[in-house]
Amino acid sequence: MTVEFPGYAEMDCPPPLDRPPRILICAVQVPFVSGGAESHIESLRREFAARDYLVDVIRLPFKWYPPRQIINDVLAWRLLDLTHSYGMPVDLAVVTRFPSYCIRHPRKVAWVLHQHRQAYDFLNTDLSDFNDSPDDDEVRKCLYELDSRSLRECRRIYANSQNVAGRMKRFLDIESTPLYHPPPLTGRYRTEEYGDYIFTAGRLERNKRVDLLLQTLAATDRPVRAVIAGRGPMEPDLREMAAELGVSDRVSFAGFISDEELLSHYARCGAVWYGPLDEDYGYVTLEAFLSAKPVITVCDSGGVLEFVEDGVTGYVGQPGAEAMAAQLNRWHESPSRGRDMGEAGRERVCRLSWDHVIDALTGVLRDDIARVHRRNGGSQ
Numbered sequence: 001m002t003v004e005f006p007g008y009a010e011m012d013c014p015p016p017l018d019r020p021p022r023i024l025i026c027a028v029q030v031p032f033v034s035g036g037a038e039s040h041i042e043s044l045r046r047e048f049a050a051r052d053y054l055v056d057v058i059r060l061p062f063k064w065y066p067p068r069q070i071i072n073d074v075l076a077w078r079l080l081d082l083t084h085s086y087g088m089p090v091d092l093a094v095v096t097r098f099p100s101y102c103i104r105h106p107r108k109v110a111w112v113l114h115q116h117r118q119a120y121d122f123l124n125t126d127l128s129d130f131n132d133s134p135d136d137d138e139v140r141k142c143l144y145e146l147d148s149r150s151l152r153e154c155r156r157i158y159a160n161s162q163n164v165a166g167r168m169k170r171f172l173d174i175e176s177t178p179l180y181h182p183p184p185l186t187g188r189y190r191t192e193e194y195g196d197y198i199f200t201a202g203r204l205e206r207n208k209r210v211d212l213l214l215q216t217l218a219a220t221d222r223p224v225r226a227v228i229a230g231r232g233p234m235e236p237d238l239r240e241m242a243a244e245l246g247v248s249d250r251v252s253f254a255g256f257i258s259d260e261e262l263l264s265h266y267a268r269c270g271a272v273w274y275g276p277l278d279e280d281y282g283y284v285t286l287e288a289f290l291s292a293k294p295v296i297t298v299c300d301s302g303g304v305l306e307f308v309e310d311g312v313t314g315y316v317g318q319p320g321a322e323a324m325a326a327q328l329n330r331w332h333e334s335p336s337r338g339r340d341m342g343e344a345g346r347e348r349v350c351r352l353s354w355d356h357v358i359d360a361l362t363g364v365l366r367d368d369i370a371r372v373h374r375r376n377g378g379s380q
Contacts, residue, residue, distance in 0.1 A: 013089050013106045015368040021091040023362075026100035030061040035203045036283050037097060037113055039184045040160075044094070044111075047354040055361075058082065062099070065129050067139045068115040070099070070116065074146055085144055095154070102150040104373045107368070109361055110154040111179060113189040114164055114280045119143045120171050123192065127207055155364040161303040166304055167337045170375050182290075182352040185259060187267050189290035192267040194339055197225040197261040198328075199269035201262060201284055204232030209240060212298070215321035216244040222332045226273065227265060229254040238286060265292035271314075271331050271338055275324070278302035286352070289313065289345030294338045296327055313345040 016022070025048075026039045041057060048055035063069050068160055077099050082090055083106070095101035097113040118128040131135045145323045150176050151157060158179040159165035168174045202208050210228060217226060228251065229239075233252065242248045257265070266272070272288035275298040280302045287296045289307065295314035297304045310316035317327040330337050 010141075012082050015107075015365060015372055016089075016091055017369065017372060019283070020052055020054050021362070021365055022085070022088060023048055023056075023092045023094060024085075024090050025055065025057045026077075026082075026093060026103055027057055027059045028062045028097050030101050030178075031061055033203075036281075038240065039283070040113065040181075041096065043181070043184045043354075044357075047358055058100075060100070064116065064118065067130055067136050069120075070137065071142060071146075074099045074102050074143075078104065080104075090191055090331050092362065094216070094361055097148075098147065101154070102146060104153075105277045107364055109156050109175075109364060110151060110169065111158045111160060111357075111361060112164055112176065115147055115167065116143060117118055119331060122207075127277075128261040141379060144172065148174070149348045154362075158360060162276070162306055163303040164280050170298060172337075177271075177358055177360075179279075180341075180352055181354060182349075183286045185263060185287070186290065186352075188259075188263055189287060190263065190267045190352075191292040191342075194270045194293075194335055194342075195268045195312055196223075197227055198271045198273045198331075199227050199265045200258075200273040201229040201265075201287075202274075203230075204230050204234040204238060205375045206234060208232075209275050209277055209298070210232075210234065210238055212242050212275055212319070212321065213273050214238065214245055214247060214251065214325060216328055217247045217250055219321040219325035219330050220332075222248070222329055224332055225250045225252070227252045227254055227269070229257045229262065229265065232258050238297045262287075263291075266293060269293060271296055271342075273297075274301070274304055276301055276304070279304050287348050289342070292333065292339070292342040292346045294341035294345065296324070296331060298324065307348060311341075312368070313341050 025041060025044055045057050060071055080103055082093055082103055093103060093105040095108060095110050098116045101110050111200045118130055122128045123130055130140055157176040159176040162178045165176045165178050166174050204210055220350055242251045264285055271294045274284040274297050279302040285295050285304050285307050297306045297308050297316055298319050300319055301317050308314040308316060315327040315330055317323045
């Protein structure tokens with residue numbers, strides 16, 4: 001498969017010298033789905049606006065099946081002209097997850113949340129829609145080419161974690177800088193008590209491995225309860241699994257909960273379970289730590305491990321019910337130690353702020369403004 005990107009001449013996008021910069025955030029929206037990525041985009045928009053930038057968000061829907069459909073979605077982004085809007089230049093385009101970074105713009109900065117993981121690290125697993133057919137293989141190779149070309153056009157490339165940066169380097173040989181940020185409700189997290197239950201929150205999807213939590217509860221003889229917040233396609237299967245494993249009386253499926261309910265559970269639980277498969281970043285970890293709660297996780301949970309250190313800020317086990325039950329038992333045996341770990345976690349993340357994120361993302365804009373200012377002899 002050969003896909004030719006439409007070419008474009010040198011675009012006129014001069015940096016502003018006498019007005020607030022105009023910034024577009026390019027985001028992807030799967031209809032009817034909302035989670036961490038959507039919260040991330042809204043937080044970024046809010047933080048730009050708080051610093052007097054003129055900012056808006058461009059969202060296009062994304063459909064990844066069958067795999068060949070993905071190429072159409074890439075081209076939809078590529079064909080957009082985002083250099084001007086309403087007769088005024090767009091000064092900076094901040095692109096995020098695939099395929100939004102395929103846009104054309106002379107001042108494009110990437111803050112990559114993730115690539116299309118089904119064609120990369122999820123390939124050849126039951127989490128990928130790609131099979132070993134020649135057609136799917138052709139689409140996958142095309143995606144690698146499109147990603148490589150689109151990302152290399154960026155003036156600067158950031159990732160939202162070292163884990164995501166590592167994937168770009170491993171698969172595409174593209175260097176990027178991790179750029180960490182606080183979770184959406186920063187400033188509102190609190191600690192009230194260390195209760196007798198563990199809490200977890202998020203989309204109920206296969207890669208979040210809530211099924212492992214249920215299996216772990218069945219493998220321990222400790223009277224541990226769990227509250228699971230969130231909705232998703234796995235919810236019916238998880239409820240059925242809880243019944244089959246005989247842990248329904250110790251598991252509460254809370255469904256969608258409000259921000260206040262979320263904050264309350266973090267404030268009152270004894271520990272937080274978060275064991276996704278190779279997570280990109282993971283707000284749950286940061287939310288737990290800002291609530292001074294230890295995190296129980298798995299050694300292959302990816303970005304979670306950039307914050308959770310076994311025996312220091314939480315408990316890290318091997319994948320599998322018996323191994324994770326041992327970690328659950330460690331927490332249950334020593335609540336006071338869990339409290340100390342939670343405090344250590346809070347200390348580890350309490351200094352994360354949006355200031356350095358916004359400074360990094362707007363760096364090329366400031367550089368270009370300074371260059372024009374010097375060229376004009378220092379006069380506006």
